Amino acid sequence: MQSTFIDAHTHIDATLQKLEYFDGFEKFREDVIKCPQCEKFVHVACDEASLPGGVDLMLRYQDVYGCFGIHPHNSKEYTPELEERLVDIFRKYGETGKVLGWGEIGLDYHYDFCPRDLQKEVFIRQLKKAVELKLRIILHIREADDDALAIIREHVPKDHIIHLHCYTSDPPFAKALVEEYPNAFVGFTGVVTFKSAKGVVDSVAALPLNRILLETDAPYMAPVPFRGKTCHSGMIPSTAQKIALIKGVSVDEVYRQTRENTRKCYGI
Numbered sequence: 001m002q003s004t005f006i007d008a009h010t011h012i013d014a015t016l017q018k019l020e021y022f023d024g025f026e027k028f029r030e031d032v033i034k035c036p037q038c039e040k041f042v043h044v045a046c047d048e049a050s051l052p053g054g055v056d057l058m059l060r061y062q063d064v065y066g067c068f069g070i071h072p073h074n075s076k077e078y079t080p081e082l083e084e085r086l087v088d089i090f091r092k093y094g095e096t097g098k099v100l101g102w103g104e105i106g107l108d109y110h111y112d113f114c115p116r117d118l119q120k121e122v123f124i125r126q127l128k129k130a131v132e133l134k135l136r137i138i139l140h141i142r143e144a145d146d147d148a149l150a151i152i153r154e155h156v157p158k159d160h161i162i163h164l165h166c167y168t169s170d171p172p173f174a175k176a177l178v179e180e181y182p183n184a185f186v187g188f189t190g191v192v193t194f195k196s197a198k199g200v201v202d203s204v205a206a207l208p209l210n211r212i213l214l215e216t217d218a219p220y221m222a223p224v225p226f227r228g229k230t231c232h233s234g235m236i237p238s239t240a241q242k243i244a245l246i247k248g249v250s251v252d253e254v255y256r257q258t259r260e261n262t263r264k265c266y267g268i
């Protein structure tokens with residue numbers, strides 16, 4: 001039997017919208033993803049407007065799970081009321097086993113859509129809340145490695161479960177995180193297949209395979225040979241092949257180990 005995998009970070013609503021696909025996720029899975037190996041999906045809702053849709057997706061589809069938090073791009077949205085709405089989602093649906101973590105949250109100095117001071121403030125508030133509620137943390141960090149690491153060290157206990165998603169940096173940040181946090185995992189997307197992504201390839205090489213997750217961040221980051229297309233979970237095999245090549249192991253070993261890692265990180 002072929003190994004299965006989980007897309008550990010995807011934005012299903014945005015993917016369907018981008019493709020103007022209106023027949024629902026089940027049919028999308030059959031018509032577009034077309035990948036029986038793709039077992040489950042961790043859907044991420046990270047702005048205020050997409051919270052209800054995210055709840056709906058995870059409740060409606062057996063293989064879809066949800067993460068909820070406010071992306072650094074949307075830091076301006078963050079209010080005590082919105083924080084309360086997020087806490088409510090975890091309270092209300094915690095027992096379904098479908099809601100998996102708080103995020104994606106973090107710092108993004110690449111786009112700088114929000115002032116950095118505000119990004120930091122909102123990041124810290126969400127980290128504190130996630131730690132208080134003992135929820136997994138999903139991190140989005142771009143070109144802000146030093147600031148992020150300092151904030152994480154200050155606010156997150158060492159045994160906390162962390163998914164540093166769509167890693168696009170050189171090895172030091174990811175290495176420091178997995179060395180200091182025994183329950184931290186690093187997600188790689190199609191970016192690892194890009195010709196320009198030498199630092200990301202180095203990061204895959206530098207990390208142990210038992211700390212790596214497969215993810216798409218769909219609809220973004222389609223791997224080679226699909227660059228320029230709308231990304232979806234069915235493209236993960238291209239990313240897995242590249243990781244296998246870098247690590248010098250079989251693709252099946254990459255699926256087997258990352259599947260095990262997803263179980264450790266997300267409990268699914």
Ligand SMILES: [Zn+2]
Binds near residue numbers: 104140165166217
């Ligand atoms: Zn992200």
Ligand SMILES: [Zn+2]
Binds near residue numbers: 009
């Ligand atoms: Zn994302």
